[in-house]
Amino acid sequence: MIYLSIKLLHIFSVLIYGGFLFTDNLILMRMKKTLSKQKYEEVRGYFKNFTRAIVPKALILAVLSGIYLFHTSFGTISNDGLTNFQILLSIKAILGLWLGIRGVLQVFFGIQPFVFKSHKLPFILVIIIVALSQIMYGV
Ligand code: HEM
Numbered sequence: 001m002i003y004l005s006i007k008l009l010h011i012f013s014v015l016i017y018g019g020f021l022f023t024d025n026l027i028l029m030r031m032k033k034t035l036s037k038q039k040y041e042e043v044r045g046y047f048k049n050f051t052r053a054i055v056p057k058a059l060i061l062a063v064l065s066g067i068y069l070f071h072t073s074f075g076t077i078s079n080d081g082l083t084n085f086q087i088l089l090s091i092k093a094i095l096g097l098w099l100g101i102r103g104v105l106q107v108f109f110g111i112q113p114f115v116f117k118s119h120k121l122p123f124i125l126v127i128i129i130v131a132l133s134q135i136m137y138g139v
Pocket residue numbers: 007010011014018059062063065066067068069070071073074089092093094095096097099100126129130133134
């Protein structure tokens with residue numbers, strides 16, 4: 001029951017984080033082309049104020065719940081080495097942890113990443129992570 005609750009928490013926090021990235025990359029970017037600069041800055045300001053209180057916390061929750069799920073579902077490493085599931089889950093975990101650390105440094109410590117400062121890279125990584133989360137059970 002605990003595992004299922006944490007997994008639900010993982011999925012909902014990922015939904016909030018992924019939804020933010022989707023809106024930012026696909027909706028707001030389009031708005032930039034149609035709205036006046038002033039109107040766009042205004043809309044962007046609203047979006048930022050609303051999301052700033054929720055999204056970083058959702059990302060942290062996704063990472064913390066992910067660490068628990070990883071700890072419970074990774075399993076032991078046999079003498080034959082890592083299974084395909086363990087390899088893909090590890091790649092997913094590393095990408096997720098990197099997103100988490102990057103996000104926390106950016107939001108809570110104001111430390112900007114050296115490269116890819118926009119939300120494009122996190123959006124692409126979330127799509128890859130979600131795909132991995134399904135493929136890992138099929139290989
Ligand atoms: C922040 C980016 C992350 C995203 C977008 C993400 C997304 C997902 C999704 C969509 C699932 C599949 C749920 C399902 O099929 O029902 C999942 C499951 C899982 N995630 Fe994440 N995750 C993230 C971070 C992490 C991290 C950092 C870890 C580990 C350190 C992790 C570990 C897991 C594990 C172990 C599962 C499998 C749970 C199961 O099927 O029982 N995730 N994740």
